Amino acid sequence: MLPDQHILRIPGPSPIPPSVERAMAQPMIGHRGQETKDLLATIRPRLKPVFGTEQEVMIVTGSGTSGLETAVVNTVEPGDEVLVVVTGAFGDRFAKICEAYQIRTHRMEVEWGSAATPEDVKQFLETHSGIKAVFATYCETSTGILNPIRDIAKVVQDTSDALVIVDGVSCVGGVQTRMDDWGIDVLVTGSQKALMLPAGLTFISVSDRAWQVIDSNKQPRFYLDLRKYRDSLEKNATPFTPGLSLLFGLDQVLNLFEEEGLENVYNRHGLMMKMTRQAFRALDIPLLTSDDAASPTVTAVKPEDFAAEDLRKAVKQSFNLSIAGGQQHLQGKIFRIGHMGYCSPADVLQIIGSIEIGLQQIGKNVDLGAGTRAAQQVYLEESR
Known part of the structure; x- marks a missing residue:
């Protein structure tokens, strides 16, 4: 050895591809300078196909869990009623985040190693008309299952007005993801999995329907306020200091995706x-x-x-x-x-x-x- x-x-x-490691080793630049604006302008449209969306993909400097918390704090507020589909440790984490914010959290517990069924989600929603959002995990890392997110999203749309909020941290970039076509309202992923980067970035895209909820949500938030990221991204900027070396690497990751x-x-x-x-x-x-x-x-x-x-x-x-x-x-x-x-x-x-x-x-x-x-x-x- x-x-x-x-x-x-x-x-x-x-693991990180050598070309991505080299990209991340570039000299540092000013995060408010034109070079960073140009970098974000290059990255923005190329992230969209990875998510399967025409919406902007916002970049938050933080771990994947920070992305899950961002999804919660922007879409629901204390007293709201939500359903969390728990198929393993990371579905459990989504539920714990909701509970920490005093959200009325219903857990749909699925045996670990099995995927959730759209029929169970539909049955639950038919008997709980006040659900504001359904949280689900696309790939449950702790058990190695892939939940049928497309079918789950469809039954949520057909049965309720709830938002569909998805943790895609362990699979976006590695499995087909069609956020717009499937009716996903908020999709989150992280940098350290199929996106071939170190941990430190989380990516979030939001549907028009979800933006209406976010804009009217009275839940206090500051660093994780998606409205700030949306408004800054329109100017090819971020509201707070970005992980610039990771953005250099992300640019190269997107090159590799496009080449393959x-x-x-x-x-x-x-x-x-x-x-x-x-x-x-x-x-x-x-x-x-x-x-x-x-x-x-x-x-x-x-x-x-x-x-x-x-x-x-x-x-x-x-x-x-x-x-x-x-x-x-x-x-x-x-x-x-x-x-x-x-x-x-x-x-x-x-x-x-x-x-x-x-x-x-x-x-x-x-x-x-x-x-x-x-x-x-x-x-x-x-x-x-």
């Missing part, structure tokens, strides 16, 4: 998901989620005859390979592999091969190469 070689395959932060083509980006993520899942099937190690609910950006594995933490330690020690563990009640019961952003099928083969050795090291007798062969076969079949 090389001491300075770290193979990072957790579901965020994700967004549909090809999405297809690559889908291929890596299939390779990873088929590999563990070949190794006879259970997956947490069904194929229908699986996310293209992260895979959760739930072993039955060995400890997930033992495997994580083994591959870390032997290869400096980092894979993630479980969260909350799944801690110690699952491990998770991130295959998003700056990740390719070749990386998946490396991950699976390393894990096979790690399994042997902890006493799990597997047919070395079986998982790798299965992943290779998926690659060959999908590449025809």
Whole structure:
């Protein structure tokens, strides 16, 4: 193992492309100068296709969680009634943010490892006519599921006047996202996942309908006030000091997306998901989620005859390979592999091969190469 070689395959932060690292190393410029205005003018229209929107995408310097809090504090106020679809730790986080702001929060609890169903959302809304907003997570990182956001948004529109507010932190840039066509009112993502940047930026886009609510919302806010970001962005500026080095990197990330083509980006993520899942099937190690609910950006594995933490330690020690563990009640019961952003099928083969050795090291007798062969076969079949 090389001491300075770290193979990072957790579901965020994700590896950063070398060209993006070089872009972020540019000399600092004045954040109120013309150079920054020009940079934002270049970035603004190119972010829109990633979100699938004609709306502006506002850039807030902060983590993905700051984006979730921004979505809450701008759209609802104390006493409002909301529904939060909880399919894992990050749906739970959305609910906790709402509760912190004294929002009347209904939780729709879904078994971890399963996706929410539009039918359940519809049934809840039919019996709760006062819901102002429905909060949902697109990719639930803690379990590796992808919620059917398009279908959920449709039933919300058909059943109520509630806003549809979506956490897309772990998948926007890695899966097809069509905010306008699907009727999403507020969509949030972060920089450190499929967008291939360090943590530190959150991105938020808002529908016309949601802007009406935001403009009339009496909830106090200052740094997270989306009206400030909207008004500043019209002048190619930000209301507060931006993360300039990250903006340099973002410009290059958008170059990479455009060179590969967004549909090809999405297809690559889908291929890596299939390779990873088929590999563990070949190794006879259970997956947490069904194929229908699986996310293209992260895979959760739930072993039955060995400890997930033992495997994580083994591959870390032997290869400096980092894979993630479980969260909350799944801690110690699952491990998770991130295959998003700056990740390719070749990386998946490396991950699976390393894990096979790690399994042997902890006493799990597997047919070395079986998982790798299965992943290779998926690659060959999908590449025809």
